Amino acid sequence: MKKERQQIISTIVKEKRMELKYTQQELADISNISLRSIQRIEKGEVNPRMHTLKTLSNYLNFSLDILDENYENSTVSKKSSLYKEAILSLILLCAILLIATAYIAQSSNFPETTFELCIYYLLVVVLMALALFNLWKNKTLTTIINKSNS
Structure with a gap:
């Protein structure tokens, strides 16, 4: 694992240095890193x-994210987690709307007017939006999803 990481760093540093047409000495001078250290990093002898x-x-214009062992896996899992959050949110919205509609269907004297019906659904939608906002802000949905995947 450590050797793999050293090799990845070695490859990236060497390719980026050559891409920018720096010699090892020039890179050492501009970055204030010793020439020997750069040589050892490029050979994969050390873990810097x-x-x-x-x-x-x-100095070489590369992101440290590519050195993260879990970078690709975390990107994929973030996308799938976001997808799961969206689906869970839609299910929650449908359930709340069904409950709100069931309440109206069973009530004999509510709503008396179309205006009351509109106000009722407006309140339901606002409450759903606030609930989802709080769930997403606090990452409660992510926690629920992660617990269900464990």
């Missing part, structure tokens, strides 16, 4: 410290 990686990423 985070400070060194940040400095190299700044």
Whole structure:
């Protein structure tokens, strides 16, 4: 795992340096990292410290996200989690609307006018929006989804 990460860093640093047409010495001079350190990083002999990686990423224009072991997996899981949140939200909306409509259907004297019906549904929609806003803001839906996947 560590060797794989070293090789990934080695490949990225070397390719980016060559892409920018820097020699190892030029990169060492502009980044204030020793020439020997750059040589060892490019050979995959060392696992550089985070400070060194940040400095190299700044001068070589690459993102540290690609070094994250779980970057691709987390991107895919974030998309699927968002998809699941959207589906759960739609199911919640449908359930609330069905309950609200069932309440009206069983009530003999509500609503008396179309205006009351419109106000009622407006309140239901506003309450649903507030509930979903709070669930999404607090990441409650994500927590529910993650617990169900475990």
